[in-house]
Amino acid sequence: MALVPEVAGRLVGAGVEVVVQRGAGASAHFPDAAYEEKGAGLGDGAGVVAGAGLVARVNAPDPEESRRMEEGTTVVSFLQPASQLPTVQALVARKATAFSLDLVPRISRAQSMDALSSQATVSGYLAALAAAERLPKFFPMFMTAAGTVPPAKVLVLGAGVAGLQAIATARRLGAQVRAYDVRAAAKEEVESLGAHFVELALETQEGSGGYAREQSEEFLARQRELIGNEVAASDAVITTAAVPGRKAPVLVTTPMVEAMPEGAVVVDMAADGGGNCELSEPGQEVEHHGVLVYGMTNPPSGMPTHASFLYSRNVFNFLSLVLAEGELEPDFDDEIVSGCCVVRAGEVVHAPTAELLAQEAP
Numbered sequence: 312m313a314l315v316p317e318v319a320g321r322l323v324g325a326g327v328e329v330v331v332q333r334g335a336g337a338s339a340h341f342p343d344a345a346y347e348e349k350g351a352g353l354g355d356g357a358g359v360v361a362g363a364g365l366v367a368r369v370n371a372p373d374p375e376e377s378r379r380m381e382e383g384t385t386v387v388s389f390l391q392p393a394s395q396l397p398t399v400q401a402l403v404a405r406k407a408t409a410f411s412l413d414l415v416p417r418i419s420r421a422q423s424m425d426a427l428s429s430q431a432t433v434s435g436y437l438a439a440l441a442a443a444e445r446l447p448k449f450f451p452m453f454m455t456a457a458g459t460v461p462p463a464k465v466l467v468l469g470a471g472v473a474g475l476q477a478i479a480t481a482r483r484l485g486a487q488v489r490a491y492d493v494r495a496a497a498k499e500e501v502e503s504l505g506a507h508f509v510e511l512a513l514e515t516q517e518g519s520g521g522y523a524r525e526q527s528e529e530f531l532a533r534q535r536e537l538i539g540n541e542v543a544a545s546d547a548v549i550t551t552a553a554v555p556g557r558k559a560p561v562l563v564t565t566p567m568v569e570a571m572p573e574g575a576v577v578v579d580m581a582a583d584g585g586g587n588c589e590l591s592e593p594g595q596e597v598e599h600h601g602v603l604v605y606g607m608t609n610p611p612s613g614m615p616t617h618a619s620f621l622y623s624r625n626v627f628n629f630l631s632l633v634l635a636e637g638e639l640e641p642d643f644d645d646e647i648v649s650g651c652c653v654v655r656a657g658e659v660v661h662a663p664t665a666e667l668l669a670q671e672a673p
Contacts (some may be wrong), residue, residue, distance in 0.1 A: 312336045312619040313367040313388070318613040318627045320349030324650050326637025327630075328352070332359045339615035354520055365639060367626055369450060372608070383656070387626060389413050389426065392653050392664040394584060396671060399654060401665060406640075406657035410633075412625060414661070421647045424632070426625035433618045434580055434610035435476025435551065439465075439649075440564045440636050442547040442578045443484055445596075445603055451485020462487045466496035466541055467586065469505070469551035475578060477549045478506045491538060493552075507554035531560055538562065543570035550587035551580045561583035564597070573601035582606030588619040 312335060315324070319329045324329070329351040333343055343353055360366055366380065368388035374397045378386060380386070381407050390411035392399050402409050412426035422428075443450050453460040463486045470492035478501060481488050485572050487505035490497075497509040511534065542548055542563055548571075553559050559581035568577060568590055579591040590599050591606035598604075600626050611618035633641040633648060641648050653661040660670060 312339050312341055313415055313623060313626050314351075314367050315339075315341055315354070315619050316345040316349045316351070317625040318623040319351040320626060322351035322630070325631075325634065330354045330359055330363070334588035336619075337465055339619045341619065343615075347666060353618075368557050368632075369622065371395040371398045374398050374401040377405060377407070379617065380405050380407060382406050383408075385641075386410070387412065387629065389430075390653055391523065391584065392661060393667060396664075397574045397658065399668065402654050403657050403659060407654055408652070408656055409654040410629070410648075410651050411653050412629065412651060414653070415629070416646060416650040418646070423628040424625050424647065426622055430611045430618060431473035431551075433614050433621070434598070434607070435473035435478075436480050437576050437610050437613050438473070438580050439477045439480035439484065439612060441605060441607065442481070442549055442576050443486075445578075445605060446547050447574045448546060449485075450481065453550075454541075459586060463545060464489070464546040465547045465549065466490070466509075467549045468492075468510075468538070469553070470494075470501050471551060474549075474551040475500055475504065477580075480505050481547075481549075482483070482506060486547075489541065491541065493534075494644055503558065509538075509541055531562075535562065535567070539564075539567050539570065542551050542567045545575065546572065546579070547576045549578045549580065552587050553581050553584050557584075559587055561587060562588055563588040567587045568604065569600045569604050571600075571602045575602045576601065576655065579606050581612060583608050604614045608662040 322329050331346045331351050331353055333353045333355050358377050365385045371390045373389055377398055378401050386409040390409055391413055415424050416423050435601055448463050449460050450463045452462040465481045465486040465488045467477050467490040470490050478488050478490055480506050489504050490501045491511050501508040509578040550562055552562055577588050579586050579588045582591045582593040583586045588604055590597050592606045593606045594608040596603055596605045643649050659665045
């Protein structure tokens with residue numbers, strides 16, 4: 312949920328009229344009555360969107376919903392524009408303004424609005440559990456009368472927030488964990504969790520705002536060549552590499568999967584963004600040469616209560632920045648506001664998205 316009842320109540324107290332889609336919070340265990348108790352109204356279907364000056368969502372609206380919005384409305388969500396170009400085009404046609412919380416710059420002032428990090432915490436935790444559940448081996452070492460069971464060997468690719476949480480969770484479960492990241496600065500964080508940092512003979516790839524930057528195909532080819540041996544020696548590989556606003560880089564190729572031991576598992580957390588593994592199918596478990604490849608989609612939905620708890624606070628903190636006395640007054644000179652704005656009054660202002668749309672044009 313984009314808003315939990317407590318946060319809806321805080322917006323009502325700030326002078327905002329809040330209308331929540333009826334039943335939307337049920338699966339996350341937030342009943343309609345809890346919203347009504349906080350002063351929010353309830354609406355059905357398209358009626359929630361019609362007439363709204365601002366629409367807060369978790370994921371991007373589909374093109375049809377976007378076309379039903381009032382002209383000039385504002386949307387706040389995980390827009391993920393690189394994979395939602397038809398929606399972006401529909402929002403442009405409605406002269407909408409759209410903020411994508413996965414593009415919030417990673418600066419200290421924006422930490423409370425960093426929805427990418429808050430949801431990555433949930434995703435990384437669930438990815439490690441998904442790997443442990445699907446691997447036909449124990450994660451921890453066991454010493455029994457029947458013999459010693461060695462710990463599972465887990466490789467985590469990408470040591471951002473999600474990767475670090477996956478590392479920490481796999482370590483708590485007793486696995487032997489190795490991790491790799493294109494940012495050299497990640498080494499200290501990986502080792503602080505008791506995992507081994509894999510160092511490759513490659514230049515660091517740290518971009519602006521604390522994110523990894525998009526890599527060239529030459530870099531990725533060399534990276535895949537060097538990482539292949541690590542993948543082949545692993546019982547489970549968890550991939551978390553993503554560049555906001557861009558297609559996820561392919562890190563695990565089909566030959567790499569074929570070199571893994573029988574019964575091994577690949578959990579691809581980037582399946583929604585195109586996938587870090589060549590064989591990933593969003594939301595599907597694909598078996599190839601005895602290896603299971605699981606393409607996770609919308610991982611935070613697997614833990615909806617706490618994912619909503621965190622995300623709604625990110626939404627509220629961002630709205631607090633663009634609201635004044637209950638009215639929308641975004642300051643586009645603010646680097647947070649401009650940094651996560653994809654569409655402004657019908658114009659695409661996010662350069663990577665504009666480039667992708669230009670490529671799509673006939």
